[in-house]
Amino acid sequence: MTDTVTPVAPAPTAYDDTTAADAARAYELDRRHVFHSWSAQAEIDPMVVTRAEGSWLWDGAGNRLLDFTSQLVFTNLGHQHPRVVRAIQEQAATLCTVAPSSVNAARSEAARLIASHTPDGLDRIFFTNGGADANEHAIRMARLHTGRPKVLSRYRSYHGGTQLAINVTGDPRRWANDSASTGTVHFFGPFLYRSAFSATTEAEECERALAHLEQVIALEGPQTIAAIMLESIPGTAGIMVPPPGYLTGVRELCDRHGILLIADEVMAGFGRSGRWFAVEHDGVTPDLLTFAKGVNSGYVPLGGVAISEAVHQTFAHRSYPGGLTYSGHPLACAAAVATIETMEDERVVEHAAALGQEVFGPGLEELAGRHDWIGEVRGTGVFWALELVSDRATREPLAPYGGSSPQMAAVLAACKREGLLPMSNFNRIHVVPPLTISAEEARTGLAMLDRALTAARADA
Template sequence: MTDLQSRPLIDLDAARTHELDRAHVFHSWSAQDLIDPMVVTRAEGSWLWDGEGTKLLDFTSQLVFTNLGHQHPRVVAAIQEQAATLCTVAPSYANAARSEAARLIASHTPEGLDRIFFTNGGADANEHAIRMARLHTGRQKVLSTYRSYHGGTQLAVNVTGDPRRWSNDAASTGTVHFFGPFLYRSEFHATTEAEEGARALEHLEHLVAMEGPQTIAAIMLETIPGTAGIMLPPAGYLQGVRDLCDRHGIVYIADEVMCGFGRTGRWFAVEDHGVVPDLLTFAKGVNSGYVPLGGVAISAEIAATFGQRPYPGGLTYSGHPLACAAAVATIRAMEDEQVVEHAAHLGRDVIGPALRELAARHPWVGEVRGTGVFWAIELVADAATREPLAPYGGSSPAMGAILAACREEGLLPFANYHRIHVVPPLTISDEDVLAGIAMIDRALTRAHAAH
């Protein structure tokens, strides 16, 4: 064997990894000189190891996509098998991995969403859904909520409502924002979920009237907003949105990039609300992020728009065989191992009760909310005024102390502004969930004592 053949493809030394990262990698959403990325050397199940060999419980699912956990053997084997057969092929050709992935996805989407357009991730899925809606309706405007995230590409980040939009927003993309329901921080002076839902719908109806319904192509909603706060819609709200869209010929786009594929204890979160959108976008959990993949599930009516008329859009890697093979293995594993049912159990019997007990003990916890394996801990400086523990769009010394304490406890936490999200893999054990929540419990106690 020659020296070149015996040399490892990648130097796995953690110090060298960090050195090269700092010299050459440009990180997203970051001031480059102010970050010090943690090196991850390996991962398995719900755990990962940093460059110093420290074992950490992953309560983030990375960016809420490793729904099957790290290194699931069936998905790894599927990628290896597909790589040995057909690594890649242009999207104009049919290939077995893509065809089977589309069939499996359509077997779980709401009834009627049977055609699947594949993308490389969630942002471009949302971009293409909006393009389809605009071409189908002949209209331009897209409505979305302020507390939302739909992706980092040009159109998707303008449809986004949260502060990541601000630096990118030229007010030229035909996007209009409105307030969605969120009782804990109600914009409508509501005191009950029923009031919040009704008043939020009234607000949206007024906005549609003022914008001109004949100008609106789509209303795009995260069924349950993810990084914006995991706010569950009140009963009847999404049905009200569906009815509003039907009255005015507006396309209803459900963004399930984060909340889809079992995260909420259902295959898709819209199932809990009895509505069928015209377009449903997905990514992340479709193959646990092992190979980049996203897509749009399309209604028959919108698909028919492009039956005799070419759809003017596509991607070089649409339906990539490695990504689709990973999706096939992921969905089959979820079916065979009852992953969605386990997620529902975790939310109902483990996470929900444990977080409610935690909230009762800590003055900084204003509210806990969620479903399945999709929960948020709302942290406040004052429970009476509900002043956030960190400002909207920023952080604070108190939040920094909590996150540092979590890391010291052995937990990798998911934080956004003044919240901690509990979003581990759907396959996590009851015992590991409780261990992770206990780590958050101790971290809150330590940080509160210090501040």
């Protein structure tokens, strides 16, 4: 286990009448004025967070919770990392903001550092405010570069909440927003546990998934397809690590038909999978690579597109028709510089890989041996999912696709009682804490999850 990472130890916190009153007022004003995303407004009871540090946060009742969510899988360096906080403070004292048409040192250095870790040839960086608009712009670039309209993406995927990104998405959040007018086509990706191809091995799943994609390309007309967009490892949809050779096979299909490959690394990138970028697991170089979240641990909104030289040349003497008011915002880019430098200095990516191999992989398999609700454990690095089922033989999900269940609610409630903040989606628990979590904290969280599953099963 690498020991170069030094997690920020949470200091004791006082919970007094003032803290309680502030939390109560924040909750009251939230419910009166804030409109929450992906929610029926009258049916939610959002948690108040009063402070956070390292891998921990405190709720409005003064409870300390181990953050196994990294919020929305973005606090890769944990909460309140002093180097990133200091970089934002120093940048604010020098240059808070500037129009994106001007050069600023923070943006230039952030671009250099990002390009130093992307696959060879992806040396040009277009900055956005987050992952959804990064994906929107990557698709726009692909369409303009190829002169073709269609984009292919897989079912069980998530690419963002804006109009085009949500239509490229392959999960139920698309349904209410799907206008059937965005030139998007979906296909089945590899997922052996719930194979669409009746496969029995990873090799069969890979081969059949690629054959299926090849057929979709042929039937849609290769000359109409601008790009295939894939999460290198689908995140929100289930952390389904693709079998070896799958991304290579997609790359070959794209090359054969003049289609661009867009790798969505918004969640999997910047160390989450135990590599700087998840495409490295298959040794693949995409034409466009999108990022956000971990690039600066989400401290200030930032995303972007890493662009190949061929796509860059399309716009060398032709104006790119797109931009954002806050593209390459100095505060966000200063946070990115501090984040990447910290990751390099403290060997955070290596630490994440070691945690996956030595703690999360074996620890979660041990849990599966004790809990018959766990149908499958899958993941890599600090990027794991537990597929919860009511019956291991039939693989019946513990909650329906696109929904929840009393059993899942019981698991989440038991986690909270244990002092663990879990991430859930449908019938899954995702184990995605900060990359800087210590091995001791990680094992503490797994023990909490173990006891929560036991309690929830007893109550079912």
